[in-house]
Amino acid sequence: MAQQKKISSKTVERMSQYRRVLGRLAESNATHVYSHELAYLCGLSAAQVRRDLMTIGFTGSSARGYDVSELLRRVSDFLGFSRERRLALVGIGYLGRALLDYFVDRNPIFRICAAFDADLDKVDRVIHGVRCYPVDKMGEILRPLQVQTGIITVPASAAQQVAFELVECGVTGLLNFAPVQLRVPPGVYLENLDLTSALEKVAYFAGNPADTEREMK
Amino acid sequence: MAQQKKISSKTVERMSQYRRVLGRLAESNATHVYSHELAYLCGLSAAQVRRDLMTIGFTGSSARGYDVSELLRRVSDFLGFSRERRLALVGIGYLGRALLDYFVDRNPIFRICAAFDADLDKVDRVIHGVRCYPVDKMGEILRPLQVQTGIITVPASAAQQVAFELVECGVTGLLNFAPVQLRVPPGVYLENLDLTSALEKVAYFAGNPADTEREMK
DNA sequence: TTCACGCTGTGAATTGATTCACAGCTACAA
DNA sequence: TTGTAGCTGTGAATCAATTCACAGCGTGAA
Ligand SMILES: NC(=O)c1ccc[n+]([C@@H]2O[C@H](COP(=O)([O-])OP(=O)(O)OC[C@H]3O[C@@H](n4cnc5c(N)ncnc54)[C@H](O)[C@@H]3O)[C@@H](O)[C@H]2O)c1
Ligand SMILES: NC(=O)c1ccc[n+]([C@@H]2O[C@H](COP(=O)([O-])OP(=O)(O)OC[C@H]3O[C@@H](n4cnc5c(N)ncnc54)[C@H](O)[C@@H]3O)[C@@H](O)[C@H]2O)c1
Numbered sequence: 241m242a243q244q245k246k247i248s249s250k251t252v253e254r255m256s257q258y259r260r261v262l263g264r265l266a267e268s269n270a271t272h273v274y275s276h277e278l279a280y281l282c283g284l285s286a287a288q289v290r291r292d293l294m295t296i297g298f299t300g301s302s303a304r305g306y307d308v309s310e311l312l313r314r315v316s317d318f319l320g321f322s323r324e325r326r327l328a329l330v331g332i333g334y335l336g337r338a339l340l341d342y343f344v345d346r347n348p349i350f351r352i353c354a355a356f357d358a359d360l361d362k363v364d365r366v367i368h369g370v371r372c373y374p375v376d377k378m379g380e381i382l383r384p385l386q387v388q389t390g391i392i393t394v395p396a397s398a399a400q401q402v403a404f405e406l407v408e409c410g411v412t413g414l415l416n417f418a419p420v421q422l423r424v425p426p427g428v429y430l431e432n433l434d435l436t437s438a439l440e441k442v443a444y445f446a447g448n449p450a451d452t453e454r455e456m457k
Numbered sequence: 458m459a460q461q462k463k464i465s466s467k468t469v470e471r472m473s474q475y476r477r478v479l480g481r482l483a484e485s486n487a488t489h490v491y492s493h494e495l496a497y498l499c500g501l502s503a504a505q506v507r508r509d510l511m512t513i514g515f516t517g518s519s520a521r522g523y524d525v526s527e528l529l530r531r532v533s534d535f536l537g538f539s540r541e542r543r544l545a546l547v548g549i550g551y552l553g554r555a556l557l558d559y560f561v562d563r564n565p566i567f568r569i570c571a572a573f574d575a576d577l578d579k580v581d582r583v584i585h586g587v588r589c590y591p592v593d594k595m596g597e598i599l600r601p602l603q604v605q606t607g608i609i610t611v612p613a614s615a616a617q618q619v620a621f622e623l624v625e626c627g628v629t630g631l632l633n634f635a636p637v638q639l640r641v642p643p644g645v646y647l648e649n650l651d652l653t654s655a656l657e658k659v660a661y662f663a664g665n666p667a668d669t670e671r672e673m674k
Numbered sequence: 675t676t677c678a679c680g681c682t683g684t685g686a687a688t689t690g691a692t693t694c695a696c697a698g699c700t701a702c703a704a
Numbered sequence: 705t706t707g708t709a710g711c712t713g714t715g716a717a718t719c720a721a722t723t724c725a726c727a728g729c730g731t732g733a734a
Contacts, residue, residue: 246668247665247668248720248721249658249662250720250721251721252657252658252661252662253651253654253655253657253658254654255657255661256651256653256654256657256658257651257654259657260636260653274680274681274682275681275682276681281638282638283638283649285722285723286681286682287722287723287724287725288721288722288723290682290683290684291683291684291721291722291723293682293683294682294683294684299682299683300681300682300683301681301682301729301730301731302680302681302682302683302728302729302730302731303679303680303681303682303729303730303731303732304681304730304731305681305682306682319657319660319661320660320661320664320665325660325664327656327660333555334551334554334555334558334559335555335559337551337555338550338551338552338554338555339652341551342551342552342652343656350657350660388660388663388664389656389659389660389663389664391656411663412662412663412664412666412669413659413660413661413662413663413664413669414659415655415656415659419477421498421499421500427666427669428669429659429662429663429669431655431658431659432500433650433652433655434470434473434474435556435559435650436473436477437470437471437473437474438470438632438648438650439544439560439606439608439632440469440470440472440473440476440536440567441466441469441470441473441648442606442630442631442632442646442648443536443537443542443544443567443605443606443630444469444472444536444537444630445466445469445629445630445646446605446606446628446629446630446646447537447542447605447606447629447630448464448537449629449644449646451463451464452629452630452644452645452646465690465691467690467691468691491710491711491712492711492712493711502692502693503712504692504693504694504695505691505692505693507712507713507714508691508692508693508713508714510712510713511712511713511714516712516713517711517712517713518699518700518701518711518712519698519699519700519701519710519711519712519713520699520700520701520702520709520710520711520712521700521701521711522711522712523712675734676733676734677732677733677734678731678732678733678734679730679731679732679733680729680730680731681728681729681730681731682727682728682729682730683726683727683728683729684725684726684727685724685725685726686723686724686725686726687722687723687724687725688721688722688723688724689720689721689722689723690719690720690721690722691718691719691720691721692717692718692719692720693716693717693718693719694715694716694717694718695714695715695716695717696713696714696715696716697712697713697714698711698712698713699710699711699712699713700709700710700711700712701708701709701710701711702707702708702709703706703707703708703709704705704706704707704708
């Protein structure tokens, strides 16, 4: 079950994109895709796609390309869609609620199963279909469910404490939206999604068209 | 006023982070920072910080490090905080509202000045302090204000059309949250923020601790 | 049955980003 | 005044990601 080669985070991210467009292709009854088609739909190069599929050992046919449904299954397996994955969200503010609304019921085996907030007005009810608990119930709820992934949408001042508690509860992957650099023990994966930096970056290039050049990833 | 060397998008993103932590440092009355301190606060290496500051030609003192307020001013200038920047948001759903709530009034010279939606129930009022207009008023509103940056938070099915319209209105930088690969003409900067991929990536590494290894960027 | 086209799989090359490593400087201590 | 510890600025080295380029194959056409 061990991974032979190490998989880069970029590759995993692209797998998620492949999965999405393969889903659409499957819905439109396409049976095969060429690497250049998949690439186009994802905004990548054909060589990139072939390289990625190589890393998960998927192989296509030289004349017909890749079998859509087979590849979809393979990519889904790779991403862990074969067994249920449970996620938790902490911080039911504007952003937390947007995420709950979006992700709940979107995929039954990849689901946010609990939300937490320090504000007692927001807890002990169901928001967008997810049970909301006070933060001090975290361990009690998360441990038995073996939740592995946590989403942090609390203010920056509370984020480190929340991260620490989530890790204590057995979470090994964190998606952090708070604008602070969190410290996590080795073995815990941390991904920061910094909306402010992203926006300032876009504004920078919008205002400096000379730099935009070939910056179109 | 032209950029001599090309600036990478990664560097710009880090500039935004530097700006944030420099702001905090200034508030706490720190007068100087060493590259390794700034690096620690941003989760980067000291060499990286020095390299970045080199690209904007900022230079510190070998014994006291960098002057906080001077560097803050310099980085802010670099990012374009010296003149007002106007942004527009299209799609006043959950995510759009979260962004409006967060970015409005946070910085008066870097501001979302208009929001648009196709749903007539959502327009012609003020949400979180921002005027909301019907989509067909886009040109009329954006052109005179010289809005350069657009945020797209509409459903995937509408995103390409919205992107096209924004570009028509003179926008040269787009931050897209919709899970589709948009096509924009050369010279327009496009940044995709794909929350689903980000989440699936975290879930992947949460479930494959072996791969987490040195993946801690 | 044979041919030719256009695709895949993949080493090798390239490009880009990050880190190393160290010369040179500066403030402070003695 | 001199010594020194610890920092910056930066060329060179390394490491990571992407692209090139092409051998080899499978399919459909003739
Ligand atoms: N909304 C955005 O567009 C946006 C943009 C950039 C960054 N962010 C960051 O994302 C995070 C969330 O943003 P938001 O707009 O949803 O904020 P918000 O203020 O609307 O929500 C924060 C929520 O966290 C809860 N909370 C506070 N302390 C807590 C604790 N210790 N434990 C559990 N819950 C706690 C609050 O009760 C609140 O419900 C913030 O860190 C913010 O800086 C948001
Ligand atoms: N909310 C999340 O957490 C999340 C996660 C992943 C991806 N996304 C993506 O972000 C985007 C926005 O998500 P959301 O949850 O806010 O969606 P939402 O459905 O709550 O809001 C979409 C808004 O866009 C408006 N709209 C629809 N067509 C339009 C058009 N042609 N012109 C202008 N406005 C139009 C709708 O009236 C609505 O107000 C979607 O593309 C979604 O896939 C959101």
